[in-house]
Amino acid sequence: MKKRNVRVDEEDIDMLIVTDKSVYVVEVKVKPKQVDVGRFLAKTDIVRKHYKDKNIVPILAGSMIGREVEEYALQRGVKVYSY
Secondary structure, X not given: XXXXXXXXXXXXXXXXXXXXXXEEEEEEOOOOOHHHHHHHHHHHHHHHHHOOOOXXXXXXXXXXXXXXXXXXXXXXXXXXXXX
16 A cells, blocks of 8 residues: 555654555655654654554655765664655
């Protein structure tokens, strides 16, 4: 299942992809900041409560992701895709 613009417990999720083993939580920002990563991880925790039996994979995608933000996200287990 792949859904865009999903609402989970009053939080907006840009994309949610559910497979047999994992749930991919995708956040898309043009130029994310560290505070955006923190907010995204909070959303990921909410999704985790609904899919306790699956591996949760947070993914941050953006076109202008600074090195500091990328490192911060990677340290917290977020996959980063810059395009």
